[in-house]
C-alpha cells in the first residue's frame with residue numbers, strides 16, 4: 001500500500017527541516033557548543049517533582065475535568081486577579097466559583113501553550129481567514145494557522161523587531177481574524193512596551209480582530225517594572241501562559257488560556273474531544289510550581305543577556321533583548337552569507353545556532369539561546385567573535 005498517497009496537503013505543507021536539522025546536529029556532534037536550545041538549562045524545582053510523585057501515589061492518575069483541576073484553576077485565577085485588579089476583578093463577579101472573577105471571561109488549563117494555540121486557532125479560524133503574525137515569529141504559529149485552513153500574513157518587524165500598530169494597520173483586511181503578539185518574543189527577546197500593546201489592542205477592537213497574547217516568557221523579563229500586557233487595559237484579548245519555560249516543565253505539558261468566554265467555551269469543547277485534559281499529575285504539581293521562586297534564574301539570564309550584548313555589539317547588528325533567553329543578531333554583511341549558511345559555517349566550529357530563515361520570511365539573522373551554562377555561552381561567544389574578525 002502506498003501510505004504516502006494517504007497524506008494530506010495540510011501535513012505535507014509543513015517543513016520541519018530547519019529545527020530538526022539543529023536537533024540532528026546536536027545529536028551527531030561530539031560535545032557541541034549548543035546555543036540552539038529553547039528551554040531553560042535548570043531542572044524542575046524539587047518541591048514540584050515531589051508533588052508530582054506524591055500526586056501519583058495519591059491516585060491523581062485519572063482524567064481531570066476538561067477545563068482543569070479546580071485547585072489549579074482557582075490558584076491561577078487568584079494570581080491573575082491580584083496581578084490585574086483593574087481588568088480582571090469584576091464587582092459581583094464569581095465565575096468558576098471564584099469571587100470577583102468576571103462572568104464574561106473563561107479560563108482553560110491546557111496541554112502547554114502549544115495546546116492552547118491549537119485550540120484557539122481551531123475555534124476561530126476557517127478557510128479564507130487571515131492571521132497577522134509578527135515576523136520573525138515562533139515557528140509553530142505559521143503551521144498552526146495553515147493547519148486551521150487560514151492564511152498567515154506576516155508583519156515585517158525588521159530591523160528593530162517591534163510590533164507596532166503602524167506596521168499592522170495596513171495589513172488588516174476584511175478577512176483578518178486574529179493578530180498574534182508574543183512578548184517577550186521568540187526568537188528576538190524583544191519586549192513590547194505598554195504603549196505599543198495598547199495601540200495594537202485599540203486597533204484590534206476598532207477593526208474587529210481578536211488579539212492573542214502569547215506570554216509564555218512572562219517571568220523572564222530583565223527590565224524594571226511589570227511586564228506590559230494587554231491585560232493591563234482590557235480582558236478582551238486571549239492570553240496564553242505556561243509552565244514550560246517558567247519552571248522548566250517543558251515535558252509536563254501544562255499551560256493555561258483565558259479571555260472572552262465565548263471563545264474559551266469553544267476551546268474547552270474542542271479540548272474535551274481532543275486532548276481531553278492537561279496531564280493530571282502536572283496539574284497537581286502546577287499548583288506547587290506557582291509558589292516556586294525563579295528570580296535567581298531570571299537574574300542569571302539577565303547577566304547572560306548582558307554578556308551577549310557586551311561581546312557581540314559592534315561586531316553584529318543586535319537589538320538588545322529585554323526578555324526570554326534569546327538574541328537574534330544579523331549576519332554581518334561583509335561575510336556575504338545567509339543566516340542558514342552562517343549557522344552551517346558555525347557547525348564546522350562545533351557551535352549550534354539556528355538560522356533566521358526558520359523563524360522568518362527573511363534569512364539574514366540567526367538565533368542564539370543563552371539558556372545554557374556560563375562556560376558554554378562564553379565558548380560560543382568566543383567563536384562568534386572570532387568568525388567575524
Ligand code: PLP
Pocket residue numbers: 038111112113114115138182185186214216242243244250254255
Ligand atoms: N510559544 C512560544 C513563543 C514558545 O517559544 C514556545 C516554546 O518554545 C511555545 C509557545 C510552546 O510552549 P509549550 O511548551 O507551553 O507548549
